[in-house]
Amino acid sequence: MGNQKSLSTKDALKFAKKAEETGDKEKAQKYFEAILTTYPDNEDAVIGIRRLNPNSLFRSDIDELKELFKESKFWEVEVKCKNYLERYPEVQELYSLLGLVMGIKGAHSEALSHFKKAAEITPLNASVQFNLGNAFKFTGNNKLALQSFMQAINIDPKYVPALSNAGLILMVEKKYDAALELFTAAAHLMPDSVEVLCNVAGALREKGEYEIAIHHYHKAIELDATNAQVFLDMAMCEKLNDNPAEAKNIYELITTEDPLNTDAHNSFGNFLKETGELEEAISHYERAIELEPTNPAPVNNLGILYRDDGQDDKAEEVFELAREKFREAKKVH
Incomplete structure (x- = not known):
């Protein structure tokens, strides 16, 4: 045969x-x-x-470009896409790939232009609408970004990245019920995603449903116990749920297990400042500054602590030190 x-x-x-x-x-x-x-x-x-x-463009040509993109050969993709577009100006994949490359380069306005063209050619493609939404978001237009993400969801209701990104914009707009609905839909589709579970927890926390939020944080930790940010978010939720002792336990765990985590020390400092444990708060702020001297958050927080405690001279000393470090960092860059 x-x-x-x-x-x-x-x-x-x-x-x-x-x-x-x-x-x-x-x-x-x-x-x-x-x-x-x-x-x-x-x-x-x-x-x-x-x-x-x-003079024809074949699927294998597009596949080759996608493979080059996967290999991070962005310059080659850019050059080839532009050359192809001179001959084949109505191929959506070329505009989409070129838009992705421009986005990686930080040229978001140019990326937006390419994604708009891709959407004109194939408006009912969920991936195209998703890329367009991201481009709108990067250029500061959340309204149009949300429209594009929702269009992607209408085309493909199981498109989890679009559900997540649309939900995040709704969170910024403080539309927590609508965000939770999208995050929950994403969680049904991807129940083992730490990111999705944390999105659900974040929306629940903003709605004041702390117990359920904490439950979701625990589920996320069961999937990945190495993600420090999940612990920090859960600690904040425990504090909001009138359980400061548990919150403190979590902060102590993270700063012990991950002692080089700047955000953990800064967050613990904020917590200790609120509970009146100023010496410990100062210690964690100083540790955060030591780890990341040009990070403005712990420096400002330490200065504010001194100012609120009536130690104006120390506060000004910290703020001046911060300004000096920022000037030095600016010279380096």
């Missing part, structure tokens, strides 16, 4: 080449296409099709 197929393919190639030689391109194309229907990777047939259509 294998030999029969091989002979059949050889015969088809022979007839295709003969038709090509006699100028019957249509007949040759049919033979090559017939081979590719059964053997889509047949190199001779692929070359034959390309030879008959020297």
Whole structure:
């Protein structure tokens, strides 16, 4: 049976080449296409099709660009996409890939332009709408970003990244019920995603449903106990739930297990300041500053602590030190 197929393919190639030689391109194309229907990777047939259509863009060309993108060869992708677009200005994938490359380069306005064009060509593609939403978000237009994310969800209700990103914008707009609805839908689709579970927990926390939020943080920790931010968010939730002792236990755990975590020391300092444990708060702020001298948060928090405690001279000393460090960092960059 294998030999029969091989002979059949050889015969088809022979007839295709003969038709090509006699100028019957249509007949040759049919033979090559017939081979590719059964053997889509047949190199001779692929070359034959390309030879008959020297000015056409093929799926394999797009696949090659996507592979280059996966390999982080962004400059090559950019150059090839621009060259192809001069000949094929209506190919959505070229605009989408070029938009992704521009976004990685930080040229978000240019990325937005390419994603808009991709959406004009294929408006009912969820990935295209998602990319467009991200481009709007990066350029500061949350309203249009949300519209694009919702359009992606309408096209594909199971598109978790769009559900998540739309929910995050609604969180910024303090529309917590609507955000929770989207996050919950995402959690049903991806129940083992730490990020999705934390989004649900964050919306619940903002709604004041602390117990349920804490439950979701625990589920996230069961999946990944190495994510310090989840512990920090849960500690804040415990504090809001009138359980400062448990919150303090969590902060102590994180700063012990992850002693180089600047955010953990800064957050613990904030907590200790609120509970009146100023010496301990100062210690954690100073540790955070030591770890990351140009981070403005712990420096400002330490200065505010001294100011609120009536130690204006110390506060000004800290603020001046912060200004000096920022000036030094600016010179370096």
